[in-house]
Each structure stands twice: as structure tokens, then as C-alpha cells.
Amino acid sequence: METISSAAGALAEPHPALTVSAIGFTHRHGARDRDNDLCAALLAIAGHDLRQPLQVIMGAHDILAKTLNGSAEQIQLARLDGAASKLSDKLDQLIEALRLFEASSENGQEAVQLGPIFRISEAEFAEPARLKGITLRVIPTHAVVSSNPVLLHGILRNLIRNAIDYTPRGGGVLVAARRRGAAVHLEVRDSGVGVPAAELAHVFRPFYRVDTTRVDSFGLGLFIVKRAAAFLGHAVELYSAVGRGSRFVVVAETAPNPNRIGDLK
Numbered sequence: 295m296e297t298i299s300s301a302a303g304a305l306a307e308p309h310p311a312l313t314v315s316a317i318g319f320t321h322r323h324g325a326r327d328r329d330n331d332l333c334a335a336l337l338a339i340a341g342h343d344l345r346q347p348l349q350v351i352m353g354a355h356d357i358l359a360k361t362l363n364g365s366a367e368q369i370q371l372a373r374l375d376g377a378a379s380k381l382s383d384k385l386d387q388l389i390e391a392l393r394l395f396e397a398s399s400e401n402g403q404e405a406v407q408l409g410p411i412f413r414i415s416e417a418e419f420a421e422p423a424r425l426k427g428i429t430l431r432v433i434p435t436h437a438v439v440s441s442n443p444v445l446l447h448g449i450l451r452n453l454i455r456n457a458i459d460y461t462p463r464g465g466g467v468l469v470a471a472r473r474r475g476a477a478v479h480l481e482v483r484d485s486g487v488g489v490p491a492a493e494l495a496h497v498f499r500p501f502y503r504v505d506t507t508r509v510d511s512f513g514l515g516l517f518i519v520k521r522a523a524a525f526l527g528h529a530v531e532l533y534s535a536v537g538r539g540s541r542f543v544v545v546a547e548t549a550p551n552p553n554r555i556g557d558l559k
């Protein structure tokens with residue numbers, strides 16, 4: 295069961311400079327629907343059936359690299375190398391998504407420390423942010439929430455990756471956790487291109503991209519975020535202003551008993 299509230303004003307935004315439009319999803323714990331099952335099946339097929347031929351291509355490439363001498367052939371081989379690397383990266387993302395779905399069916403909720411997840415995410419994205427000339431700031435936190443460490447890390451990873459992807463050089467990305475009563479708001483904020491109001495509800499759909507000319511994206515990251523959050527019973531909110539930036543908020547409950555603390559393996 296999913297509730298969608300949309301349009302400016304439906305979700306009070308404490309930072310008026312960024313508020314042009316907003317959308318939020320709330321889910322009952324354990325909610326699932328047909329597209330979740332379909333996507334999990336598609337991901338399983340892709341992860342399994344595409345990995346093998348890619349390995350054959352990579353193997354043939356390595357052999358050719360040792361034998362080809364002409365510069366024209368070398369240029370073609372470099373193109374093949376670039377394409378195969380891109381395909382391999384995307385496949386890794388698909389497999390990562392599949393692992394998240396598997397994790398969600400195995401693991402229940404537990405008390406999860408956000409601090410280690412923030413630290414790992416910061417280390418993971420420091421280099422991609424630096425290479426793109428983006429300032430990544432991750433505010434340390436001691437918050438402990440009721441969640442699942444694997445899924446929550448997957449959610450955060452997809453949101454930070456997007457924030458870096460959709461923010462031009464010179465921009466900034468901020469990751470922070472804020473206590474709000476019994477809840478903790480995990481925020482990923484960027485100063486990037488923003489999402490047009492008419493696209494807000496669509497960007498969480500599988501394979502949906504605002505800019506369809508991009509060759510390096512699948513349109514799966516936010517779908518994964520939405521489904522993982524649905525499983526965990528976390529609400530997801532998106533506030534965005536075109537040309538100014540976006541703020542994604544994941545709302546988790548503070549853990550009632552932080553004695554049993556789950557961590558990333």
C-alpha cells in the first residue's frame with residue numbers, strides 16, 4: 295500500500311530557498327507489488343545471463359590486445375575496451391541491486407548505526423566526487439535507527455551516486471542525519487540540475503530517466519531506493535528545484551533498543 299503526496303506545499307519544506315516542488319512516499323511495512331517481483335526477476339536474468347558473454351568478450355579482448363599491432367586496430371580495440379568496461383560497471387550495478395532484493399527477503403529489521411554506513415559511503419564516493427570537482431560533505435552521526443544495514447547502505451549509495459551524477463562540476467553534495475522527534479531524517483542534498491515538477495512522480499519508476507540521451511544510466515537507482523524503503527517501512531521524500539538542486543529524505547524510526555546493533559559485514 296503506497297501513499298503519494300505531491301505538489302508544492304503537500305510536504306512542508308523547512309528550507310524555502312529550495313522549495314519549488316516536492317513528493318513523498320509512505321509505505322506500510324512489508325509492502326510489495328507486482329513491479330517489484332517483475333524487476334527482481336529481470337535483474338536475476340540480467341545478472342546471470344549477461345555476465346557470461348561479457349566475460350567471453352573481455353577474454354577475447356585481452357588476447358587481441360597482445361597480438362594486434364596496427365594503430366587502426368588498436369583504436370578499435372580501445373573502443374571495445376571502453377564499451378566492455380561500461381557494460382561491466384552497469385552489470386555490477388544490476389547485480390548489486392539483485393543482492394539488495396535478496397537481502398531484503400532474508401533479513402528483518404534491527405538497530406542500525408548510521409555512523410559506519412556514512413563513513414563507508416564517504417570513502418566510497420570521495421574519489422568519484424573529487425574527479426568530478428564536486429565537494430562531498432558527510433556529517434558524522436551517532437544516530438541508531440530501526441532498519442536493515444544492507445538495504446539502508448544500498449539506499450544511501452544510490453542517492454549519493456545520483457547526487458554526484460546530476461550535479462555539475464563545482465557543485466556540492468551534503469549527506470546528513472537529523473533527529474526529528476522519534477524519527478531520523480537521512481538527507482542527501484545536492485546543488486545539481488534538479489528534477490522538474492512534472493517528473494517528480496516518474497523518477498521512482500523502473501527504467502525512467504528525465505534525460506533519455508544519457509547513455510550511461512539505466513533508470514533503476516531510484517526504483518531500488520523506493521522498493522527498499524517500502525520493504526523497510528521508511529518514507530521517502532524528494533524536494534527539488536530545477537537548476538538549484540535536490541534534497542532526498544529517507545525517514546527511519548529511531549531504534550527502540552540499540553543493544554542489538556546491526557552493522558555492515
Ligand SMILES: Nc1ncnc2c1ncn2[C@@H]1O[C@H](COP(=O)(O)OP(=O)(O)OP(=O)(O)O)[C@@H](O)[C@H]1O
Binds near residue numbers: 460486510
Ligand atoms: N539528484 C538528482 N538530481 C537530478 N535528477 C535526478 C537526481 N536523481 C535522479 N534524478 C533523475 O531521475 C532519473 C532516475 O534516477 P535513477 O537513479 O533511477 O536512474 P539513473 O541515475 O538514470 O540510472 P541508474 O540506474 O544508473 O541509477 C535520472 O535519470 C535523473 O533524470
Ligand SMILES: [Mg+2]
Binds near residue numbers: 513
Ligand atoms: Mg541513478
